[in-house]
Amino acid sequence: MELSGSLVAIVTPMEADGEIDWLAWDALIDWHCEQGSDGIVVVGTTGESPTVSLEEAVELVAKAVERVDGRVPIIAGAGTHATESTIERARVLADAGADALLVVTPYYNKPPQAGLIKHFLSVADAVSTPIVLYNVPGRTGVDLLPSSTATLAAHPRIVAIKEAVAGPARVREILDAAANFTVLSGDDPTFVAAMEAGAKGVISVSANVVPRAMHEIASLAQQGRWDEAKALDQALQELHQGMFVEPNPIPAKAALKLMGRIESGIRLPLVEASPAAEATVRAVLKTAGVL
Secondary structure, eight states: OOOOEEEEEOOOOBOTTSOBOHHHHHHHHHHHHHHTOSEEEESSTTTTGGGSOHHHHHHHHHHHHHHHTTSSOEEEEOOOSSHHHHHHHHHHHHHTTOSEEEEEOOOSSOOOHHHHHHHHHHHHHHOSSOEEEEEOHHHHSOOOOHHHHHHHHTSTTEEEEEEOSOSHHHHHHHHHHSTTOEEEEOOGGGHHHHHHTTOOEEEESGGGTOHHHHHHHHHHHHTTOHHHHHHHHHTTHHHHHHTTSSSTTHHHHHHHHHTTSSOSOOOTTSOOOOHHHHHHHHHHHHHTTOO
16 A cells, blocks of 8 residues: 555534534545545544544545545554553444554653653554554644654554655655655645655645645655645645644535535534634635635
8 A cells, every 4th residue: 555645634523513424525535536535534632632532533545445436545544642542442433444554642741752662562463454654743732753763663563754844855764764654745735845855645635625736736746746736735735734724624624615515513522613714714715716
């Protein structure tokens, strides 16, 4: 299994009362396959993993796997703040059919590098499914350093990292420490620069809204057609920024609602986009040619 290109960190569509909208889920999965998304990350941060129950996560993954029918890989968000619960979640999501598991650095308790290494190795030893590390210091309060990533890359089931530290410098540091390891950008505004530095693709929020464009930009980057990739990406910079005008996935869900693809449901403690944020989202959608 190769993880590369534009992998969408897909939202979890919900009805107004917060229940999962299964018809919209099927439609979103089909749309992403049709539009060229190179993979689908289910119940990650953008999928509201903190408030989606494990039972719901299993059903989301199982339905996505069935719907995709092998067309693209399904990566399931399995990380929690504790090693034991992460292993439990990883096992059941693997059993649900996930092709790989996205495991975030444990949040809030801020483990040291030695603890992070032991955490990820324990998870990788407990399952037979490939593991994608996920480093997002802005949300978790802890940074998985490139030297630690290199140590983890030696494990046969740890196959990639989603690196959300923005820019190409971190990508180069990782690849200097772990040559040929798969790095996926976790930062839409800088993902083309990350690919130029050696990343294989992006796990993207913007791909919720413009999946075809994100696929095309990543494909151009993979071919080394940097001027074309950068030109297309420049046209999406306002969209990339607009998807974070309020905490993710509030703007992405507002965008998809405006596009008529989902209803307005979102779970507390997240709330619907404020009027000002919705106006910003509407404006960036128009700039991107979506509305």
